[in-house]
Amino acid sequence: VNLDPTKHLTPLGYHFAPDPSSQQVCTIGGNVGNNSGGPHCLAYGVTNAHILAIEVVLADGEIVTLGGLDAEPSGYDLRGVFIGGEGMLGITTKVAVRITPNPSSVRTLLLSFDTPRDAAATVSAVIAAGIVPAAMEVMDQGITIAVENYVNVGYPRDAGAVLLAEVDGLPDGVDIDAQRISDIGREHGATDVRQAASDEERMLLWKGRKTAFGAVAQIAPNYYLHDTVVPRSKLADTLEEVYRIADEHDLAVVNVFHAGDGNLHPLLLFNGQEPGIYDRVHAAGAKIVEASLAAGGVLS
Numbered sequence: 001v002n003l004d005p006t007k008h009l010t011p012l013g014y015h016f017a018p019d020p021s022s023q024q025v026c027t028i029g030g031n032v033g034n035n036s037g038g039p040h041c042l043a044y045g046v047t048n049a050h051i052l053a054i055e056v057v058l059a060d061g062e063i064v065t066l067g068g069l070d071a072e073p074s075g076y077d078l079r080g081v082f083i084g085g086e087g088m089l090g091i092t093t094k095v096a097v098r099i100t101p102n103p104s105s106v107r108t109l110l111l112s113f114d115t116p117r118d119a120a121a122t123v124s125a126v127i128a129a130g131i132v133p134a135a136m137e138v139m140d141q142g143i144t145i146a147v148e149n150y151v152n153v154g155y156p157r158d159a160g161a162v163l164l165a166e167v168d169g170l171p172d173g174v175d176i177d178a179q180r181i182s183d184i185g186r187e188h189g190a191t192d193v194r195q196a197a198s199d200e201e202r203m204l205l206w207k208g209r210k211t212a213f214g215a216v217a218q219i220a221p222n223y224y225l226h227d228t229v230v231p232r233s234k235l236a237d238t239l240e241e242v243y244r245i246a247d248e249h250d251l252a253v254v255n256v257f258h259a260g261d262g263n264l265h266p267l268l269l270f271n272g273q274e275p276g277i278y279d280r281v282h283a284a285g286a287k288i289v290e291a292s293l294a295a296g297g298v299l300s
Helices: 003-012 028-034 078-082 116-128 141-151 171-187 199-210 212-218 232-248 277-294
Strands: 051-057 063-067 091-097 105-113 135-140 161-169 192-195 222-225 252-258 266-270
Touching (some): 028 091, 116 135, 116 232, 141 161, 141 252, 161 199, 199 212, 212 266, 232 266
Antiparallel strands (some): 051 091, 105 192
16 A cells, blocks of 8 residues: 555655555555656656556566666666556556655645635745745635544635645755745735644644545535646636536536646535436536646646
8 A cells, every 4th residue: 555665664764755645545556557646746756756667467478577676777668658557558566666765854834815716826926936845735615624524633614725835855945935935825815824833733734635535525425526737827717617617517516636736636516316417517527627628738
């Protein structure tokens, strides 16, 4: 399971960097198949950047090793081609992962905003200022309330959106970047900026973000999740279009997303027992994909 190496390595000063929201249950083999990302891929990269070599059984039964442990192999990067192949190129039987040193200092900020547009604008401004946080995640009010009901860590129920931003590295640089993000947030309408006071509080904040999909069960019994990427400069406009599409199809929608990457995760909420609901849900989902592509985005 993705989280197992980190549990073993953390006391030794290392961790496995890719951290999908499902990291408590997803497997490294599955991460290889999907080239999985996660909140911290903004700074650290997706799974492909953290796999040195894989043993693979090809369609004809031949067993091959792609990549290598000692140095970058010459020739085509077949390891990179295979990662993200979703099992269509062969079966992974062994994986050699790259481990990452734990940062010496971490600061986790929770910024509150009146609107998702303000939160999205802050994300763009932070990157434009030359800061590359370890992670920047946005949740709108609907999902924030559901998350807070679950983890009870102090997520604001009255905020239109929250931005969870994390910076890591050397202590002095981390303090400077945390202050700069706070200042940029306030310049873009942040109504409150809070910094996690302890590792325990930091982990609870991240637990809330990473259990967000499960938390929506408090709102509706079913959801349809989309996953697209748009340019950061188009985040705010695309979000507003997502809300408009949901209204047009008489559906509830909540948004939680890897804002630093422009990676959207709109969740259309519904009750699958309602007659004809799937037609509306699928139609809205198609419109969201079209809107993302029209904004210059791609399917992630």
